[in-house]
Amino acid sequence: MMKPVPEPVTIRDVARQARAGVGTVSRVLNGGANVSPATREWILEVMRHLDFRPHAQARRISGRRSEMVCFLLCNRDFVHSFHARVLQGVETCASELSRHVIYAVSCHNSNTPPGRIPLPPILRERGWFDGLILTGLIYGNFIRRIQALRIPLVALGNNVVTVDGAAEFDRVGFDGHKGTAEATEYLIRQGHRRIAFIGDTSFPWFKERQKGYAAAMLNGRLEPLAFTAKGVSAFAEYGEQAVASLLTSKSRPTAVVAGNDKIAYGVWRALLRQGLSVPDHISLVGFDDREEALLMEPPLTTVRVHKEEIGEALMKLLLERIHRPGPPFTRRIISTELVVRRSVKPRP
Amino acid sequence: MMKPVPEPVTIRDVARQARAGVGTVSRVLNGGANVSPATREWILEVMRHLDFRPHAQARRISGRRSEMVCFLLCNRDFVHSFHARVLQGVETCASELSRHVIYAVSCHNSNTPPGRIPLPPILRERGWFDGLILTGLIYGNFIRRIQALRIPLVALGNNVVTVDGAAEFDRVGFDGHKGTAEATEYLIRQGHRRIAFIGDTSFPWFKERQKGYAAAMLNGRLEPLAFTAKGVSAFAEYGEQAVASLLTSKSRPTAVVAGNDKIAYGVWRALLRQGLSVPDHISLVGFDDREEALLMEPPLTTVRVHKEEIGEALMKLLLERIHRPGPPFTRRIISTELVVRRSVKPRP
């Protein structure tokens, strides 16, 4: 015998069973005002008895609010632990505020020309979510196209590229300039004079950090040095290759500021292979404070970015944006923190 | 002057503008049969002109299908790169199949007693999603409670604990037993005889791997050795502490099979600190093939788990489950792969 799938219980079933109107049941569902305690108790009892679970979509459709947000990772090549942790911050905050999170990844990658980036399918319909959180590698033009759909959005400010025109939007970020400057100043205080920066400045975040580094150097009346690599996409390899040119330079630096921890890792490994030790021969600082920082030996001195906190701030700012459309836009900075470990050695 | 937020365009607006019936417009929306080419073109034109974006929730409510799945990470302490990559596999597969993914994390953690684990709020309503993917650390009882709500689900089989009773469900997993056995056999072929296993067997996945290790040892007529640590929760530290007891043992092993790469990393670091080298003094293999494996020096020989592939398989299996309710349940195994790097040295 075929057992039929039982029809789900609806609000009208509850109303009928409780000999009440659907309106009353609905008011009970929503912690309703204007329901007598006796009636409420009775209807709650009936709901429990029937195993009533209200239909989420149906509730949202008339309520005009989906209570979902979408975390959109722009660019498939950026599926990394950094964004995973921002997502985690978003999720934590969302669940505290009774919201749910849709996780989506834009279908393009780094090979896609900026003008050709398609809008993700989830944007084709309205009503999936109330607002959008953008991370990854974000183009200004992409933001403007989404804004044209009147979708509330916030973005991880550090990751926005505006080669194709600026955009106005709410952003949360960290101060890469200041963070790197502080790390550089720390190296200077430790007695270092020839300090190099290694990072691919075609990415906006490395550009910003490079500027912070340069500012600190100039401020200390020191000459900024940069070493680069060509034609590598992975960050660790970028660091590894850049070291090659660093070692052949006539006045070898005594310290390196790496654009992030992955690059620092590459630098570390390349030095190790050359028989050079961190920090005995060359001191090293990174940026991000990823897991790698603790895995290196000695553990890496680096600039910690509070990724979960950024996620939380993104979520909160998005909710404000949803409730208050239109300018002005705000910019929230989550402060970084220099984490001193053992990869830097003072120089007399 | 206050600029009113423009009312969103509905299907009835399109119908009115196109002088057509809503039914016809709906049929056009759904690639509809029984619409004359001329009418279709005309209505599409009107839709484009009005910037019509259909309301997702409204479409789903009568369609009885949300086209969403929920990726639920059970246990907050398991927010790690492993699950992030499974999630990535799920997302990739979902977007190919025009589904969206809700990312949720259960609000309990490892301190929560199994019986006290609350159902996540997203389960209180129906209609958010069509099916559930469970990862993290999953209790059999938890699964049964969700099944009682008639929610289709699949789970990462390796991560299910059945101390509180078994459960029947669709599962995708990898064969930890076989994977570790192969790694152990590889060590044996390389001439090792005293091989130890290090891993906290109170976790189901380490238990399974430990059994695979033991089977391979017995099969090679060797005696299984285990070293453990007490009262540490982080895996790397577990490895580090276990090494202490390993080094004091009377007949020191020449090779170690670690429960996973994090433990292997801890082992590696502890040995390094004792002035012992991998692989010269002790050979080492891990499990998972996480990022850490490549960061160690020398890079770690380990058993690769195809995490994205597992995510894809979970997604596909879930869709099957949604369309065909009721037993039988299936079990899908994604094969592992021994990745030989340089952390093992042959013994004469």
Add this chain to the structure above:
DNA sequence: ACTGGTTCTGGAACCGGTTTCATCATCTCC
């Protein structure tokens, strides 16, 4: 021109909730 059969089409009913509204019971106050 009439028939029978497709193909198209618009309108109504429906999905499962929320919100508005009219009604009626109670309560307060003079």
Add this chain to the structure above:
DNA sequence: GGAGATGATGAAACCGGTTCCAGAACCAGT
């Protein structure tokens, strides 16, 4: 005890889609 305010209630309209259905338009065959 009657007027007016307040609270509780059920019915109906609504949210924005889909689906069903009756009828119109069209077509070929005799």
